[in-house]
Amino acid sequence: MPAFPSRRTVLLAAAVALTASTTAACGAGGGDAGGRTTVRIAYQAIPNADLVVKNQKLLEKALPDVDVKWVKFESGGDVNTAVVAGAVDLGLAGSSPVTKGLSAPLNIPYKVVWIHDLIGDNEALVAKPGIGSVKELAGKKVATPFGSTAHYSLLAALTAAGVDPSSVRTIDLQPQDALAAWKRGDIDAAYVWTPTLSELAKDGKVLVSSRQLAQQGKPTADLGVVTDAFAAKHPEVVTAWIKAQDRAVAQARNAPDEAARSIGAELGLPADEAKRQLSELVLLSAEEQTGPDYLGTPGAPGKLAANLHDAAVFLKGQKAVDAVPDEAAFGRALAVEELGRAAN
Known part of the structure; x- marks a missing residue:
């Protein structure tokens, strides 16, 4: 890789x-x-x-x-x-x-x-086409800035979906670096915020947003x-x-x-x-x-x-x-x- x-x-x-x-x-x-x-x-x-x-x-x-x-x-x-x-x-x-x-x-x-x-819909988990749910991220490569709210929300989203976070290849990338990795095809998904989120969503699918996670008790x-x-x-x-x-x-x-x-x-x-x-x-x-x-x-x-x-x-x-x-x-x-x- x-x-x-x-x-x-x-x-x-x-x-x-x-x-x-x-x-x-x-x-x-x-x-x-x-x-x-x-x-x-x-x-x-x-x-x-x-x-x-x-x-x-x-x-x-x-x-x-x-x-x-x-x-x-x-x-x-x-x-x-x-x-x-x-x-x-x-x-x-x-x-x-x-x-x-x-x-x-x-x-x-x-x-x-x-x-x-x-934080609401401006921070979200976006996946490549063909990945339709958070559950499908097991074994996939997902980028997010470690220690950020996006990282916290990614862990919360995986846990809520019954996915063991250790089964996901989580990669520490800042938003712009995640966008570059996305364009190269090096990652399958990313949890980031705008304005990078808007770029990823152009050809990706939003699986869950921080607004939805807040409604589930993880604001x-x-x-x-x-x-x-x-x-x-x-x-x-x-x-x-x-x-x-x-x-x-x-x-x-x-x-x-x-x-x-x-x-x-x-x-x-x-x-x-x-x-x-x-x-x-x-x-x-x-x-x-x-x-x-x-x-x-x-x-x-x-x-x-x-x-x-x-x-x-x-x-x-x-x-x-x-x-x-x-x-x-x-x-x-x-x-x-x-x-x-x-x-x-």
């Missing part, structure tokens, strides 16, 4: 290089250089409001005295690695990588401060995390970041064409296609996220804590984490005070 190229090494090398340069200038975990604060933000090519914040420079406009550095990653697993390396302060990672990050052996000192989106989301150290040292930056995200969500809801132009510019997509992909996600305002179904409020963590705990139990069963923190630990990892300050 031919070797599968991966961009992960290049991405992480870039993150480490950024760490070295930023740390030299402003200290570990962001900091001050000549009176200026630096915040390093991890982002991914996902058609949600985070790309609106980046493209329209909403945070830079809100914080003219802060140096904002955006660093692109291809999966939440890579974001976790970068956080451990000290390369980023804030960033987007899926709920599965965040669950792993908060569990042993990683035990990353960060907390969830935002829900970028609830996933893209989450915003902030390191404990940065949140403590620069609460004003965290507040401004949340407010910028909230503005972008409002724009995506009330002026979707404008938001889609920004998302399309970031992804290299026509605005109409970006708008379609945006519509596949569920976006929540800051006020909504303080509700009991999501992050909650001080003293009353929301259901997100239980969802992360349930995911950790599942991942422990798959031997993807060593130990499962109790639900209260996940509740303490929800940045409800920071969210509450920005929502008011």
Whole structure:
């Protein structure tokens, strides 16, 4: 079988290089250089409001005295690695990588401060023609980025279909690498997200989506995390970041064409296609996220804590984490005070 190229090494090398340069200038975990604060933000090519914040420079406009550095990653697993390396302060990672990050052996000192989106039909399992069900994947080669929400959903889909995950040849590929392998005929299926998902679906069959798995009790989301150290040292930056995200969500809801132009510019997509992909996600305002179904409020963590705990139990069963923190630990990892300050 031919070797599968991966961009992960290049991405992480870039993150480490950024760490070295930023740390030299402003200290570990962001900091001050000549009176200026630096915040390093991890982002991914996902058609949600985070790309609106980046493209329209909403945070830079809100914080003219802060140096904002955006660093692109291809999966939440890579974001976790970068956080451990000290390369980023804030960033987007899926709920599965965040669950792993908060569990042993990683035990990353960060907390969830935002829900970028609830994952729906924008993330799915696509198979080559001739494969009509998840059950038929036994003995097949399936690509997905290891440690991502897609990986978690793939394991959940296989388990729900009665397929032993060990009977599937699961290959660790980032979305664009999975697309290249698909075109070469090296894989039989892939669990990935848009925009790559849209390319695979052109000549493949969607077997199950993350929206369907959520309805079966395995919800996933893209989450915003902030390191404990940065949140403590620069609460004003965290507040401004949340407010910028909230503005972008409002724009995506009330002026979707404008938001889609920004998302399309970031992804290299026509605005109409970006708008379609945006519509596949569920976006929540800051006020909504303080509700009991999501992050909650001080003293009353929301259901997100239980969802992360349930995911950790599942991942422990798959031997993807060593130990499962109790639900209260996940509740303490929800940045409800920071969210509450920005929502008011």
